[in-house]
Amino acid sequence: MDARAVRQVLIDGLEAGGFAQARRTTFREPFLDGTLDPAFDDLELDSLARMEVCIAIEVALGISLAPEELQRYRSLGALADDLLVRLAA
Amino acid sequence: MTFAERLAGHAQRRADAPALVTPCATITYGALAQEVGSLARALRHSGVDAAEIVGVTVRGEVDHLVVTLALLAIGTPTVVLASREPAASRGRLAARVGVARVLGERSVDSIAGLRFLALDAVRAGMRAAEGEPDGTSRDPSRRLLYLTGSGTTGEPKIVAYAERDLAKHADAHIDYSRERVLRPAHVEYNNSKRLRLYTLWQGGTCVLADGSTDALPVLCARHDATWLEVSPVHGASLLAAVREHGPLPSRTRVRIGGARAPIGLRRALLAEATPRLHVSYGTTETSCVSLAGPSMHDARESVGPPVAGAEVEVLRADRSPAAPGESGTIRLRTPGMATGYVDDDDATARHFRDGWFEPGDLATLDVDGQLVIHGRADDMMIMNGINIYPVEIERILERHPAVESAAAFPLASGVHGQIPVAAVELRAGMRCAGGELVAFARDLLGVRAPRRIEVLAALPRNAQGKVLKRELVAGLAREEG
Numbered sequence: 001m002d003a004r005a006v007r008q009v010l011i012d013g014l015e016a017g018g019f020a021q022a023r024r025t026t027f028r029e030p031f032l033d034g035t036l037d038p039a040f041d042d043l044e045l046d047s048l049a050r051m052e053v054c055i056a057i058e059v060a061l062g063i064s065l066a067p068e069e070l071q072r073y074r075s076l077g078a079l080a081d082d083l084l085v086r087l088a089a
Numbered sequence: 090m091t092f093a094e095r096l097a098g099h100a101q102r103r104a105d106a107p108a109l110v111t112p113c114a115t116i117t118y119g120a121l122a123q124e125v126g127s128l129a130r131a132l133r134h135s136g137v138d139a140a141e142i143v144g145v146t147v148r149g150e151v152d153h154l155v156v157t158l159a160l161l162a163i164g165t166p167t168v169v170l171a172s173r174e175p176a177a178s179r180g181r182l183a184a185r186v187g188v189a190r191v192l193g194e195r196s197v198d199s200i201a202g203l204r205f206l207a208l209d210a211v212r213a214g215m216r217a218a219e220g221e222p223d224g225t226s227r228d229p230s231r232r233l234l235y236l237t238g239s240g241t242t243g244e245p246k247i248v249a250y251a252e253r254d255l256a257k258h259a260d261a262h263i264d265y266s267r268e269r270v271l272r273p274a275h276v277e278y279n280n281s282k283r284l285r286l287y288t289l290w291q292g293g294t295c296v297l298a299d300g301s302t303d304a305l306p307v308l309c310a311r312h313d314a315t316w317l318e319v320s321p322v323h324g325a326s327l328l329a330a331v332r333e334h335g336p337l338p339s340r341t342r343v344r345i346g347g348a349r350a351p352i353g354l355r356r357a358l359l360a361e362a363t364p365r366l367h368v369s370y371g372t373t374e375t376s377c378v379s380l381a382g383p384s385m386h387d388a389r390e391s392v393g394p395p396v397a398g399a400e401v402e403v404l405r406a407d408r409s410p411a412a413p414g415e416s417g418t419i420r421l422r423t424p425g426m427a428t429g430y431v432d433d434d435d436a437t438a439r440h441f442r443d444g445w446f447e448p449g450d451l452a453t454l455d456v457d458g459q460l461v462i463h464g465r466a467d468d469m470m471i472m473n474g475i476n477i478y479p480v481e482i483e484r485i486l487e488r489h490p491a492v493e494s495a496a497a498f499p500l501a502s503g504v505h506g507q508i509p510v511a512a513v514e515l516r517a518g519m520r521c522a523g524g525e526l527v528a529f530a531r532d533l534l535g536v537r538a539p540r541r542i543e544v545l546a547a548l549p550r551n552a553q554g555k556v557l558k559r560e561l562v563a564g565l566a567r568e569e570g
Contacts, residue, residue: 016531016540048536051473055508059540064504 001087006061007032007080013056017049037077040070061087091229091252092290093129093162096122099292108289109151110269110312111299116151118292121158127219128159131211132192134218139164139227141189142235146170146179146198147208150297153276154285156192156208161234161252164227168235168247171277173552176200185247185432186235229253234286235431236279238373247431248374255286257425258376261398263316263344265293271314273298273305273323278553279373280347284318304330306362309341320347322554324354325493331362344369346377348555349462349480351487351494355386368392370462374427374446375399379460390484391459399423402445403454411453418466419452420445451478468558470499470507477509477537479558485533486513486542491521496548496556497539500565511539512561514548 011031014022021027021043030036045053050067057063063086073079096118099106104119116124137143143160145167147153160167168186170179170193180200183191190204192211199205232249250258265288274281276297285295296312305327309317317337319327324345331337343358346369358366364383370392371377378401381393395401400422403411411417422445429437440447451463464480471477479497486495493516499507511530515521523542530538549560 016538051505055502055505055540058502058504059500059508059510064502066504 001061001084003034003080003084004032006083006087007034007077009056009060009083010053010076010080012060013053014045014049016056017045017052019043019045019049031076034077037075039075040073043076045070057083063087090256091161091227092158092255092286093125095256095290096125096158099289103292106292107269107294109154110294110296111151112301112303112308112311114151121155121289124155125158125162127215128155128211129162130218130221131215132159132165133163134214134221135206135211137163137165137190137192137206139166142166142168142187143206144168144170144179144183144186144188144191144200144203146172146191146193148172148194148277150276150299152194152208153282154289154295157234157282157286158289160192164231164233166231166233166235166249168237169277169279169282170198170200172198173275173277182237182245182247229256236283236373238279246373246433246436248427248429249431250425250427254425254427255283256290258283258423259287259290261396261424262287262291262377263380264291265316266291267293268315269294269296269313270316270318271296271298271305271309271312272318273308274320274553280553283376304334306331306334306337310338313338313340315340316342316344318344318346320554321345321350321354322348322550324350324358327362328354328357336361337363341365342367344380346371347553349390349464349483351484352386352388352390353487355390359383359386370460372421372446372448374440374448375421375423376425378421378423381459385459388484389455389459389461391455391461393460394458395460401452401454401460403452413456414453416451416453416463418447419450419460419462420447422446468498470497470509472502472505472507472509474506475536477507479509481537482509482511482530482534482539485530486511486526486539488533489521489526489529491515491519492526493517494548494556496558496561498558498561498565500541509537509539510541510543510565512543512545512548514545 011022054065054067099118100122106118107115108118108121109116143165147156192206194208229252232251235249237245237247270288272281276282288295296314342365343363344367350368368381370379378399379393379395381391402420403417405411405417429441449466451466453461463478468479482497483495486492493514495513497511500510502508523544526542549557
């Protein structure tokens with residue numbers, strides 16, 4: 001699985017969690033191609049969105065993450081990078 | 090009263106009435122009673138007695154019924170060792186029940202370590218056995234018929250019924266005493282066998298497909314079937330057949346049972362096959378519990394009000410009675426119901442409590458008295474504290490125009506508990522990606538939507554048409570692994 005596919009999983013999770021920006025091409029496309037890396041704090045995700053991101057990761061990648069663990073990551077891109085590393089391990 | 094006595098009564102009063110109708114023969118009650126009596130004497134002549142349990146592997150529909158009735162007549166307990174099952178599986182079932190002898194048609198029907206009796210050899214001894222006494226009256230409360238459940242939740246559970254119990258089931262069933270009942274499923278299946286016995290108990294006519302490959306509308310018309318009894322899988326085949334051969338004869342009523350009958354299937358059958366559609370709910374342990382008539386098919390997928398004699402209660406988690414419309418676990422009490430399982434004390438303790446049978450199904454009894462089944466309680470998923478019922482997901486997915494049928498099941502998660510996922514089978518010629526279905530379900534179910542949907546060529550099912558969710562879970566686990 002490549003970086004874009006991993007980022008798509010995060011977009012899917014955000015969409016499922018009702019994070020409206022994830023549907024917008026101005027957010028979606030730059031994030032998918034790696035030119036946008038929003039900080040978690042700036043996203044202001046609610047608990048449902050955090051839960052859906054974690055569920056999407058577990059269902060698609062088989063990696064278990066608790067919603068509170070997302071706080072360890074500075075940005076959405078950092079999370080995607082760490083997931084890629086864990087998949088390659 | 091025993092089956093032999095009941096059969097003799099029909100033969101005396103209505104000797105020329107048809108008992109069994111096959112594609113090539115009609116057997117009257119007079120002839121059937123005579124055949125059963127002759128075979129019973131020959132079986133006893135061959136050394137079969139009431140002290141042993143006989144496993145039956147007989148493929149022919151008529152032969153199977155005659156053998157069963159003859160063994161009942163001599164008071165010998167029986168269990169079907171179905172010809173479709175591999176020898177190892179038949180051997181396991183025989184050991185669990187305590188079978189001493191196998192009565193079969195071919196040498197491959199034998200089981201290592203058990204005596205084997207060929208049906209042909211018994212028949213060859215019929216003449217020698219003529220003139221022997223018919224036997225003495227017996228205790229109709231002795232358990233003679235061992236039946237296996239579908240086994241969709243593990244190794245099949247086994248119940249045993251006395252003739253007295255079967256008589257109560259038959260008396261509480263739809264009145265078939267003047268009906269011609271076609272049930273295409275083979276007699277070796279538990280429910281098919283019981284229904285045939287109920288029909289004969291009542292004095293009705295069993296129409297037997299007996300290997301015929303003719304389409305169901307053709308069979309119904311040719312044999313003037315007044316009832317057609319099918320599983321939901323046969324219901325889907327029926328729909329395909331009526332599209333090719335036209336609707337069922339106007340006299341033919343249809344009853345679907347044995348598994349969930351989706352509203353899409355019901356509506357299609359009502360529109361294209363027959364306006365006289367019934368859907369029933371029952372269990373191996375209780376026989377028929379409820380019956381939905383033609384005017385009762387709506388989005389709730391009701392299985393109708395309880396039939397006369399059946400008691401139904403819905404309980405909350407604290408075992409207090411649920412209010413009308415409130416979901417809970419169901420418990421059932423019917424005349425002649427089983428009181429426990431053979432060789433499974435744990436399952437008996439779990440499912441038989443205080444004189445009730447608790448199948449583990451979730452249900453509501455609505456204010457209008459209709460029973461709605463929501464699936465098995467142990468199928469309920471809990472994700473982050475949210476209760477999610479598979480049937481709720483399945484009903485939504487089956488609203489999608491491309492989906493023929495759906496099965497929802499959990500993906501185990503150390504963090505979230507159980508994440509709902511699903512598999513679907515599409516309608517012929519339709520295409521749809523799993524992602525589109527996930528979005529469709531999310532719009533209608535929100536947080537209770539499946540997070541992943543696999544599109545399969547066909548859902549794995551057992552012979553009765555029940556989806557084997559364990560196989561879906563195992564398939565997903567293999568993929569994850």
